[in-house]
Structures are given as C-alpha cells and as structure tokens.
Amino acid sequence: MDILGIFRAEANRRLSNAGINGTVEPAKEGFGDFTFPCFPLAKELRKNPAAIAKELAEKIEPGTYFEKIEAVGPYLNFHISTKKLNEMTIQAILSRKLYAEPVREKIVLEHTSANPTGPLHVGRARNPIIGDTMARILRAYGHEVEVHYFVNDAGMQVATLLWGIKNLPTIQRHEKCDHALVRNYQTASKLASEKHEIEMEIRELMKRYESGDEELRKLAKEKVGCVLKGIQDSLERLNIKIDRFVWESELIPKAKEIALLLKEYVEEEEGAYYLNLKKMGIELQKNKFFLYRSDGTTLYFLRDIAYHMYKGELANILIDVLGEDHKLHFQAIKEVVEKLNPEISVSPLFYSFVRLPEGKMSTRKGTVVYLDDLIDEGKEKALEILKERNYTEQEMDEIAERIATSSIRFAILNIQEEKPIVFRWEKALSFEGESAPFVIYTYARACSILRKSEEKTSIDYTRLTHTQERKLIKLMAQYPDIIKQAVNNLSPYVMAKYALALAMQFNQFYRDCPVLNAEPELKNARLALVKAFKEHMGTILKILGLATLEKM
RNA sequence: GGGCGCGUGGCCUAGCAUGGAUAGGGCACCAGCCUUCUAAGCUGGGAGUCGCGGGUUCGAAUCCCGUCGCGCCCGCCA
CATH class of the missing domain: 1.10.730.10 (Isoleucyl-tRNA Synthetase; Domain 1)
Structure with a gap:
C-alpha cells in the first residue's frame, strides 16, 4: 500500500478539479508535503506566478486529506493531514501492508562469479554485496529471484591453477583451500608469463581438460570445488547465499550447439573463429568476438552466451552484476542473447572498481586485501x-x-x-x-x-x-x-x-x-x-x- | 586515438533520470551534552567559484556543446 501515493493522487485530483493541467511534486522540507510550482502557468495565463498560487489557494478546499493548502510565493503547498497520515502509516506497518507489492516476475540474478583461483579480495567484494542486496530488494518488492554464481572452471586461469597444483608443492597451513591454493596459482601465473614452454603446457592442459580428460576433470572438480567452498564460506559470513552454482565446463556442449546456430555470422581467422556482430546487424565499439581458439577450445564469450541462454530457460528477466571492465562484453552478450531469444531481457548492474591507495588489486600479482x-x-x-x-x-x-x-x-x-x-x-x-x-x-x-x-x-x-x-x-x-x-x-x-x-x-x-x-x-x-x-x-x-x- | 563512466568544503559522500524556494550528510577539527527510554548517540561552530569555459531558460550542481583530469574497455584473458 502506497500511502503517500494516495495523498498525492488526492492533491492531483484537487488541481484537476480547479481546472489545472499539472501534477504536484514532493515539497522541500518546511514547505508542506507536496508542492505545485506555478512558474509554467505564468506564461500561459500572463499573470505572475505568486498571484496564480494565491488564487488557487483560495479556490481549492483541503477536505479531510489535507490540513491546509496555501500559497507561499509562487508555490502552492499542500500539507497532509497529520492524523490521517499517522494512523494509516502506523497501521499499515504493523499489519505489514506497507510491503510486498504483488509483482512476482521470475528473475535470475547473477553475481560474484569470481574465478575460483583464490580467496575473495575486497575489490571483488563489491560484487556480492551489491548483488545480494539487489536480490533482497527485488524479493521484497515481490519478485521471485534465483541467485546464480557462474563458476569459471573452463578458462585459462583454471588451467593455470591446475598446472600449479600438479607441478608445485602446496603448502597447506591451517587455512581454507582458497588461501592455500592461491599461492600455487600465483606462482604458476608468474612462471607462465616468464617461460613460454610453461605457458604451452598450460594451454595443453586446457585442451585436455576441455576434451574431457578424466584425470583432469577429477582434479578440477576436487580442487576448484575446494576453492569455491572457501569463497562460499566467505560469502556466508557476509550473509550471502547463492541459490545455484552453474559450472562453465558443463555448458561446453551447449556452447558448441549455439555456435552452430550462429554459424552464418561466424568467420575464420588463422584457424580461430569469431562472431561478426556487424553481420548480425549489431554495431558496437568492437564487432569481432572470438568464439573458438585455433586449437579448437571454446572462449568465454561463447560460453557466456550459452550460460545466458540457459538462464533464459529459467526466467525471462536476467540481471548481471558486473564490474565496469565487462561493459563491452556485456553489450555484446545482451545483443546476441536477445536476438537469439527475444523473450529474454538482460540488464546489467555495473559497479566501479575498488582500488587500494597504491593502485589496482590483482590476485595474480598478490596485491590484495583478502x-x-x-x-x-x-x-x-x-x-x-x-x-x-x-x-x-x-x-x-x-x-x-x-x-x-x-x-x-x-x-x-x-x-x-x-x-x-x-x-x-x-x-x-x-x-x-x-x-x-x-x-x-x-x-x-x-x-x-x-x-x-x-x-x-x-x-x-x-x-x-x-x-x-x-x-x-x-x-x-x-x-x-x-x-x-x-x-x-x-x-x-x-x-x-x-x-x-x-x-x-x-x-x-x-x-x-x-x-x-x-x-x-x-x-x-x-x-x-x-x-x-x-x-x-x-x-x-x-x-x-x-x-x-x-x-x- | 575511439567508446563508456566518474569529477561537489582538508578527506569521503547525497542531490543530476523528471531544472525551481537556504547545495544535504559523514570523517577530521573546535566548543558543549550521560543521577531521565543504550553516548556505536545528540547539540553548536568554522570550512563550498558544485573540475573549467560557453549555451538554453524567468531559473542550471541538474539539460546541451566544448575542454581538462582520473578510471575502465578496445585480447585466440575472463
């Protein structure tokens, strides 16, 4: 029940009965509850706005909803009846009628989706906090919300983590997996940037993993799962619960089907394949979005389209909570997904980065506050x-x-x-x-x-x-x-x-x-x-x- | 270079979508308030060319154009 809305409608009704084509606005403090500025009428009526306000004040009756309606300079100010406001508001709250509108749309809201390569740091923390609160707001408003976390177990950084686990000692102190294994990831990542052959080994792992190598799958499931559990525990401390974790690797078959669906817009470049958005009638800052590497493995863009199509099977309204670095990526995803399934509408909730006074946070570089x-x-x-x-x-x-x-x-x-x-x-x-x-x-x-x-x-x-x-x-x-x-x-x-x-x-x-x-x-x-x-x-x-x- | 976002007292921040009546808070600083419902609170004080320059308007922090600074993106990373 929107109590102020009832009063606002009453005020507008009085204006309209007085032959005025206009609506009231919220008033500044000390000037009643609603106000109607008479400036725009001044031109039309060729009178000064204060005179118009005064005339209206004399003409309009306050009735039971208003204590008084008075002119203050060029404004017509409406004062709500305190007694009525008190009674309606307190009773509405105590009977819980001030809340929950009957909206009930099904929404899938995705937030966090941090790479499971280490613990959450405070830079990342903006995402779950904003996302979780947004989900709570939507629910309070009456929507039905399913909260998702997209687990990136199919990307290069997970291959890097796996390489680090296979080739480097894991020093497990009395700590959660995410804190223990991130050291393997950091070292592996450093080595890969220094030595080309290590980078090649990681790419090889990537290929084996995507083609369904049993040993790697098992290792990833266990280790990534353990890091993810650490992330989940941190989220729980913050009072954040995820309804569904969707593992990226499981969407690879679906991703490949979607690539086929899009094949008339796909072009080849040195063995790799990309989607030409221009061909789809979409004009963005960049129109070339790669779907497959030249070694045949899938890329995030393709997998993310598949994920959004999957979400679209659960709900028509999709909300993604994303860092500002994902803006271009998101635009492309939105355009493609909404074209593939016009029933779906995808909206972003962007946030800017959290920096340290010294600069950017990076898990890879270890410049983070966990x-x-x-x-x-x-x-x-x-x-x-x-x-x-x-x-x-x-x-x-x-x-x-x-x-x-x-x-x-x-x-x-x-x-x-x-x-x-x-x-x-x-x-x-x-x-x-x-x-x-x-x-x-x-x-x-x-x-x-x-x-x-x-x-x-x-x-x-x-x-x-x-x-x-x-x-x-x-x-x-x-x-x-x-x-x-x-x-x-x-x-x-x-x-x-x-x-x-x-x-x-x-x-x-x-x-x-x-x-x-x-x-x-x-x-x-x-x-x-x-x-x-x-x-x-x-x-x-x-x-x-x-x-x-x-x-x- | 192009695209997007941000720019409000020493520091942080609201207001900008729908232009209006003294630009609202917080931190820090100064001076006060616990024999009365929790002082993690409250009161008072100093401190502002709303980045800069134009324009639109009776009226601009708010809209338009330009400009500068900062961030992000423009990858066979995610």
Whole structure:
C-alpha cells in the first residue's frame, strides 16, 4: 500500500478539479508535503506566478486529506493531514501492508562469479554485496529471484591453477583451500608469463581438460570445488547465499550447439573463429568476438552466451552484476542473447572498481586485501568495544562478527555503484557516523524501549503531533517510493541512504520525545510509533543484509 | 586515438533520470551534552567559484556543446 501515493493522487485530483493541467511534486522540507510550482502557468495565463498560487489557494478546499493548502510565493503547498497520515502509516506497518507489492516476475540474478583461483579480495567484494542486496530488494518488492554464481572452471586461469597444483608443492597451513591454493596459482601465473614452454603446457592442459580428460576433470572438480567452498564460506559470513552454482565446463556442449546456430555470422581467422556482430546487424565499439581458439577450445564469450541462454530457460528477466571492465562484453552478450531469444531481457548492474591507495588489486600479482582478513580485523575492533559491556564470551563473539560483516556491507552499499572506491581500512570498518552500527543502533534503542513497556491496544493517533514524530512517520510512509526507485534503477545504494535517513530521524525523535515517561495516552501512541519503527527498520536492515541486533 | 563512466568544503559522500524556494550528510577539527527510554548517540561552530569555459531558460550542481583530469574497455584473458 502506497500511502503517500494516495495523498498525492488526492492533491492531483484537487488541481484537476480547479481546472489545472499539472501534477504536484514532493515539497522541500518546511514547505508542506507536496508542492505545485506555478512558474509554467505564468506564461500561459500572463499573470505572475505568486498571484496564480494565491488564487488557487483560495479556490481549492483541503477536505479531510489535507490540513491546509496555501500559497507561499509562487508555490502552492499542500500539507497532509497529520492524523490521517499517522494512523494509516502506523497501521499499515504493523499489519505489514506497507510491503510486498504483488509483482512476482521470475528473475535470475547473477553475481560474484569470481574465478575460483583464490580467496575473495575486497575489490571483488563489491560484487556480492551489491548483488545480494539487489536480490533482497527485488524479493521484497515481490519478485521471485534465483541467485546464480557462474563458476569459471573452463578458462585459462583454471588451467593455470591446475598446472600449479600438479607441478608445485602446496603448502597447506591451517587455512581454507582458497588461501592455500592461491599461492600455487600465483606462482604458476608468474612462471607462465616468464617461460613460454610453461605457458604451452598450460594451454595443453586446457585442451585436455576441455576434451574431457578424466584425470583432469577429477582434479578440477576436487580442487576448484575446494576453492569455491572457501569463497562460499566467505560469502556466508557476509550473509550471502547463492541459490545455484552453474559450472562453465558443463555448458561446453551447449556452447558448441549455439555456435552452430550462429554459424552464418561466424568467420575464420588463422584457424580461430569469431562472431561478426556487424553481420548480425549489431554495431558496437568492437564487432569481432572470438568464439573458438585455433586449437579448437571454446572462449568465454561463447560460453557466456550459452550460460545466458540457459538462464533464459529459467526466467525471462536476467540481471548481471558486473564490474565496469565487462561493459563491452556485456553489450555484446545482451545483443546476441536477445536476438537469439527475444523473450529474454538482460540488464546489467555495473559497479566501479575498488582500488587500494597504491593502485589496482590483482590476485595474480598478490596485491590484495583478502575479504576474510578484513572481516577478522573488523571483528577484533568490535570486540574491543564490546569488552567494556556486559556480555558472555559467546554473545560477544556473535555480535562482533555481525557488526564487522554488517559494517563492511554498509560501507560498500553507501556509495553509488558507479563511483570508484579507494579502499581504506578505517573507512571500511568505521563504526560511527554513516555506518552499519549507527543504523543498527537505532534499532537496538527502539527494542530497548519496547522491552521496558507493555503492549497496549487502544491508540489515539491524534496525540502524535510533535514535529519529530510526524517527520519519522512520513519518512516511513515513503518506503514504497524508495523501493520502487531501487528496483527501477537497479540500485541498492538507494536503500542504504534510506536506512541512514530513518536512523537519523529516529535519533531526533528519541532526543525530543520521551516515550516511557510521557503521560499515559501519549505514551501509548508513542509506543505504537516505536513499535512501527522497530518493525520497519527491521525490514530495511534485512533488505540490506545487515544484522538486526536487539542489544548492542 | 575511439567508446563508456566518474569529477561537489582538508578527506569521503547525497542531490543530476523528471531544472525551481537556504547545495544535504559523514570523517577530521573546535566548543558543549550521560543521577531521565543504550553516548556505536545528540547539540553548536568554522570550512563550498558544485573540475573549467560557453549555451538554453524567468531559473542550471541538474539539460546541451566544448575542454581538462582520473578510471575502465578496445585480447585466440575472463
């Protein structure tokens, strides 16, 4: 239920009844709830806009939906009835009617798909955090979402990893596979770039692997699987769950079928084959996309088309969360896939890279900060703070882990996806200001108030007249607009900003409006508001994948 | 060279799609607030030519053109 939408429609109806062809806009703070700027009418009516606003204000009746409709300079400002807004919003939240529109489209959302050659580093971490949050937003909006991870076990870097495992000693300390085996990968990769014959050996492995060599398949399944398990464990710490892992090697037969389907657009160059997009009527920056190497093995572009066609069998709407380096690749994939199956629509959610102050992160070069290390560091920091409070050892550990992972999630989500991030430890693990603990803290404060009170049944919503109460309620009523915006723009950060706004406003309310010490009628009404806030903030925290801590 | 993205106080960031009423936050800094619902909080303060130059408009951080800086891509890597 879109409560503000109801009021907006009422305002527009009044304008139209007054013979005005136009609609209201949200007003700036201090100028009511909606506004109608009269500038555009000025030309038409040959009157000054302020005079027009004044006339309209006299003509239009506020009715029960509005407290007043007044002219302020050239603007016609609409003030929503506080009583009606309070009652509708709080009741909607408490009966959970503010949420879940009945949309229910099936969507496959792919995120992360990091090469299984080593642990996730913080550069990569932007992908799963954005992707997972986007999936949560889509679900909250009412869609049915299946989250995918495309496991690249068929590319050159996996052949490099396998070569490293076969030819180099694996030094297994007390650590996960991803951390242990990445050293083999790094060394192998270094050797390959230095010695041509090693590169040739890796290419040979690649060929054997793709042609279905039993020994290699077994080795890959085991080792890549183990690295992947390490990645999956890191994701789980961040509260991220993948619904389906799709292994690239298993799509090779399908990829070859698709190549045949496209054969009239395929051309040969020195034994290798590429797709000529121009021939398909597609004009991009680059039109030559290679499908097969000259040794007959498939390339990522072809396999990715096959994967998207496969996803298209599961759902018509596909969303890919991708780094900015994939823009051209994605454009080509989208064009080809949508041409092959016009039922499918593929949309990207691009994000910019996370860099270190010294420059780019690279697993191959080892210039990385691993996600696991970042989480551990954050946990230590949280424990420092928690030591001064009364918690059992186990509680402390649990809360610290959730504070650390929530903070990392929020630090990523609080920046517009297409802006570059320079990674700084202190920023990623900040516990104050615009941070996860700040947001979660308001939730815990609300919980604390509710713990110390009893449930009341009859509530007089007219008692909530304080400006902070009204602001908080209106902000909550804005939720349907916010989630719609996040969905339409495929932009999780919209939701992070909303969480911050809610938290800040609750703190204002908390400061100015005592709840437990208020006189009985007011206390009951405020308790209902706090309850609604707790429910609402809880919903938002879950959408962001953050911890909902009742105590902290 | 071409394509795409980003450029807002010392640092980070919102607003740009749908142009409007004092450019909103955070960090850091300075001064305050815990015998009253959790101080991971709150209040106040200083600090801004919205990269630069044109244009459109009654009005531009927002739209258009140009320009500079940074990032990414332009591979028989993914």
